[in-house]
Amino acid sequence: MSATASRANGDRMSAALVAVDGEAPDSEAVRMACELLSGSNSNLYIVYVIEVERGLALDAEMVPATARGEEVLKDMEEIAKSFRINVEAELLQARRAGTAIVQEAVDKRVEAVVLGVPYQEAYGSYSLGHTARYVLENVPCRVVLWRDTIPQTVKPR
Numbered sequence: 329m330s331a332t333a334s335r336a337n338g339d340r341m342s343a344a345l346v347a348v349d350g351e352a353p354d355s356e357a358v359r360m361a362c363e364l365l366s367g368s369n370s371n372l373y374i375v376y377v378i379e380v381e382r383g384l385a386l387d388a389e390m391v392p393a394t395a396r397g398e399e400v401l402k403d404m405e406e407i408a409k410s411f412r413i414n415v416e417a418e419l420l421q422a423r424r425a426g427t428a429i430v431q432e433a434v435d436k437r438v439e440a441v442v443l444g445v446p447y448q449e450a451y452g453s454y455s456l457g458h459t460a461r462y463v464l465e466n467v468p469c470r471v472v473l474w475r476d477t478i479p480q481t482v483k484p485r
Contacts, residue, residue: 374408445457455469
């Protein structure tokens with residue numbers, strides 16, 4: 329069911345989480361999440377996860393990554409503003425982004441997680457990536473994926 333059809337039936341959600349990483353599909357994922365929500369009493373949580381290498385402390389200062397994350401979150405908040413919903417953006421640091429996204433979804437009791445997924449290949453085949461796969465396998469709520477278009481450089485099979 330599309331977000332529009334869901335809206336017509338009154339089945340909209342009250343809380344959703346969007347994980348962003350600064351890639352092209354982020355803005356469409358935020359828009360999609362906003363459309364799934366029911367309005368002014370709805371909560372949209374936008375998270376940007378900085379993956380911290382095992383050799384560093386989990387709370388290590390990651391100045392360039394933090395600056396990039398804050399910039400991305402600011403841009404995504406701007407997109408969500410026009411939907412008149414409650415928006416909370418958060419920068420997280422974790423060993424694995426997927427684990428942090430699942431934990432945030434559980435902690436915030438969201439009804440859906442929305443992920444923008446770039447088109448990527450690994451070993452000549454389409455690859456969903458570790459983060460999206462982990463979220464799909466472990467989060468207890470609905471998951472909506474927005475896959476980016478196939479680049480012109482990739483030939484159809």
